[in-house]
Each structure stands twice: as C-alpha cells, then as structure tokens.
Amino acid sequence: MGWGDSGRGEGDGDAQGDRPGGAVRPFVELNAAAAVCAAQLPALGLAWWIGTQSGDDYGGTPYGFALLLALACLLAAAPVVLPFAGLMHAVAHIVPADLLARVVTRRLPGPAWAWHLLSTTAIGAAWAALTALLWGWPVTATAPLLAALGVLPALGLAHFRRRARVTGRPQGYWAVWLPSLFASVTLFLLVFVGGVLATITGLVEDYEPPVLSAEQLAGDWRDDQGAVLRLRPDGDAELTKVPLQPRIYDDSADPPDPVLVRCDGTGTWDLRTDDPYGDSERDGVLVRLRGGCGDETYWTVGGTADEPELFVRFGDPDAPDLRILRRDS
Structure with a gap:
C-alpha cells in the first residue's frame, strides 16, 4: 500500500530528513494531499446534483438558464477554486488524520493502512460532531460522509509516498496535479455515465409529490x-x-x-x-x-x-x- 513511512521505529529517520524531500517533505505531502482531495470534488458535486434531481424541484426546471449560468461560472472558476478547496480539505482532515495514524502505528500493532483509514474516520467523526453542535446536522449521516471523503485522499497520499521512495526524490507540483486532473475527469465521467444508466434503468426514480387529504x-x-x-x-x-x-x-x-x-x-x-x-x-x-x-x-x-x-x-x-x-x- 505504500504506508512505509508510518511503521514502528521510524521516527528518528524522519527527524534526520533521510527520506525523499528532507525538510520540505511536509509541504510536498500537503501538496499531494490537496491534489487528491481536489480530484474527487467535481465527481462528488455531480453525484450530489444527481441526487437532488430525485427530490422536489419545486416546480422549476433543472436545465434552466440559472443552472447553465452557474455551470459556466463553476467551469471558469474551477482552476482556482478546486486547488484551494482541496488544500482546505487536506489541512482540516487528511493531514490531522495522517499525523494521528503515525502516532498510533508507532505504539500499536496492526497494518498501517488500517490505522490510516481508521484515523481518517475518526477525524471525520470529530468534524461531524462539531457540525452537529454548531448547525444541528445529523451525526449519523454526516460522519459516514466525511469519513468517505477521506478514503481516496488517504490512499492517494500513500501512492505518492511510494512513488517518492521508488524514485528517490519528492513528487513535484505537476507530478501530482496532472494525475489529479486526469483522475478528476475520469471520476466525473464515471459518475456521469453511472447517473445516466441509473436514470434509464429506474434506479434513480422520478420525484412524486405526496397526495394529502x-x-x-x-x-x-x-x-x-x-x-x-x-x-x-x-x-x-x-x-x-x-x-x-x-x-x-x-x-x-x-x-x-x-x-x-x-x-x-x-x-x-x-x-x-x-x-x-x-x-x-x-x-x-x-x-x-x-x-x-x-x-x-x-x-x-x-x-x-x-x-x-x-x-x-x-x-x-x-x-x-x-x-x-x-x-x-
């Protein structure tokens, strides 16, 4: 899986900077985490939009001028918005989960990849608890969603770490953002095709308003x-x-x-x-x-x-x- 940097007894090596990247390694890994976080956002946005179409549209049309204008604005702003959104997600979720997993794997037995995923779930649950306190969001729905948002970035960060160890040098900016771009387009197309098929086959049912006396x-x-x-x-x-x-x-x-x-x-x-x-x-x-x-x-x-x-x-x-x-x- 490529979690070798979080094994037991490796803290001294990290301190001496003998891994690819040396002193700038935390910034290199933050950049990689942000790239993977950003890659999943367009597909998640499309999946959310498909889900809303199965609900009440309140008498409007999903393909109106306002929607087309909003899509045009999103496409124009994507090169700026996506990296920033990916960075915020990485700072708030992926980096704390990664630090927690490193501490746990040095003290407890078990596969490192499992501890990383459990740490990602724990940080997601913590954020879900905070949103419940501030805005009353249901923890039972928010916690699994936030945990799922951290799975792909955690796996992606492990992939880039493994590549850095194999090549002996840290991954540069374009070495992580170009794969992120291709992955983003691929995920978006997969969700789009899946949404079309789900609509055709009836898995996504048309909304029917209630009939009340x-x-x-x-x-x-x-x-x-x-x-x-x-x-x-x-x-x-x-x-x-x-x-x-x-x-x-x-x-x-x-x-x-x-x-x-x-x-x-x-x-x-x-x-x-x-x-x-x-x-x-x-x-x-x-x-x-x-x-x-x-x-x-x-x-x-x-x-x-x-x-x-x-x-x-x-x-x-x-x-x-x-x-x-x-x-x-």
Whole structure:
C-alpha cells in the first residue's frame, strides 16, 4: 500500500530528513494531499446534483438558464477554486488524520493502512460532531460522509509516498496535479455515465409529490422567517406574516416587479387538485385572505408523505422567489 513511512521505529529517520524531500517533505505531502482531495470534488458535486434531481424541484426546471449560468461560472472558476478547496480539505482532515495514524502505528500493532483509514474516520467523526453542535446536522449521516471523503485522499497520499521512495526524490507540483486532473475527469465521467444508466434503468426514480387529504393538510405550517399559516378543518385560515401574491407592483422596473407582502389576518382555504393559474398540475391549497393585504395564493403540495411542504414561487419564472412552509412536527 505504500504506508512505509508510518511503521514502528521510524521516527528518528524522519527527524534526520533521510527520506525523499528532507525538510520540505511536509509541504510536498500537503501538496499531494490537496491534489487528491481536489480530484474527487467535481465527481462528488455531480453525484450530489444527481441526487437532488430525485427530490422536489419545486416546480422549476433543472436545465434552466440559472443552472447553465452557474455551470459556466463553476467551469471558469474551477482552476482556482478546486486547488484551494482541496488544500482546505487536506489541512482540516487528511493531514490531522495522517499525523494521528503515525502516532498510533508507532505504539500499536496492526497494518498501517488500517490505522490510516481508521484515523481518517475518526477525524471525520470529530468534524461531524462539531457540525452537529454548531448547525444541528445529523451525526449519523454526516460522519459516514466525511469519513468517505477521506478514503481516496488517504490512499492517494500513500501512492505518492511510494512513488517518492521508488524514485528517490519528492513528487513535484505537476507530478501530482496532472494525475489529479486526469483522475478528476475520469471520476466525473464515471459518475456521469453511472447517473445516466441509473436514470434509464429506474434506479434513480422520478420525484412524486405526496397526495394529502384535507384532513392531513389541516394544521400549522411555518417557514424560517416567522410565517405561520394555520389551516383549520372547517376551512378557515389564520395567517401571521404569511407571504401572499402581491397586489402592488414597482412601476419603476421594466417590466414592473411585484412587491412581495406578508399578511396577517383570517381567511379561507380549500384543497384543489389543479392550479387555478395553470402553473402546476399538482395538488395544492388555495388561500384567500379577508381584507386587502394580498391576492389569493395557491400553495403547492411538495416534500414527502412523512415531511410534507407547501410552497409558492413569486415573480420571474426563471429566477423565482421561492417560499416554503413546513408542517409542525
């Protein structure tokens, strides 16, 4: 596997700098780790995007102008963004895991490659615990993901170390970044072809919105900005800071832009199986507010049967202002 630099009793040799690279060896290995980390990022980004397509697109199109513009920007910025992102991943995850593995392998028996992978998993779990404390991310999902992100860089770093020992000299900048480029393109194409095949064969299923009855829709729906839409079983509705279709437009814009409003008050609601405005074929809730705050608004049913959502798209269809309400648990 090429983990020879982490065997027992080799600390003195490292201190004397008798390995390829000498005093600059840590920087050479950091460069190699960053290159391998960067190589996997485009494929991971594509895999994430493919996964999002199996979820709710909230009535949008995955191939709109905004997506094409975003892809163009990513391609233009990739030569700068990818090396920087790879370096950050290497500093935060791969280098600490490598240092931990060196300490463990000098004191405990067992294959060095296993300790390196276990150390990578441990550092990933530590970062997962931190994200759970700061942002509430689920550790059970985040820890395996972060651990998996460290496997390829750990193996790649071992490969470059082995090459350095065979050649007797450290790997130069282009000696690691050119293979990283080829590996990145290969991984991206493999994920792309795999995604196409998964879609054709039905492994990645098309999203189907939940079908909810009026009884299931009754209850409180909230967003993260303080809006509360209370749908009562008798057809009455109570609104607190709920965004509705505006009646006021900014005439200084060309074409005039709607001025989004948040409304309080009472009104009515009913379950509809078709959008009265013809924008969606999904079921939804038509909310009418008593008073002059805003026009009636069709909240489309989305999410899943376990975690249903109501959403509406305001403004420009190509760049809408998406608002989502989620059911109280």
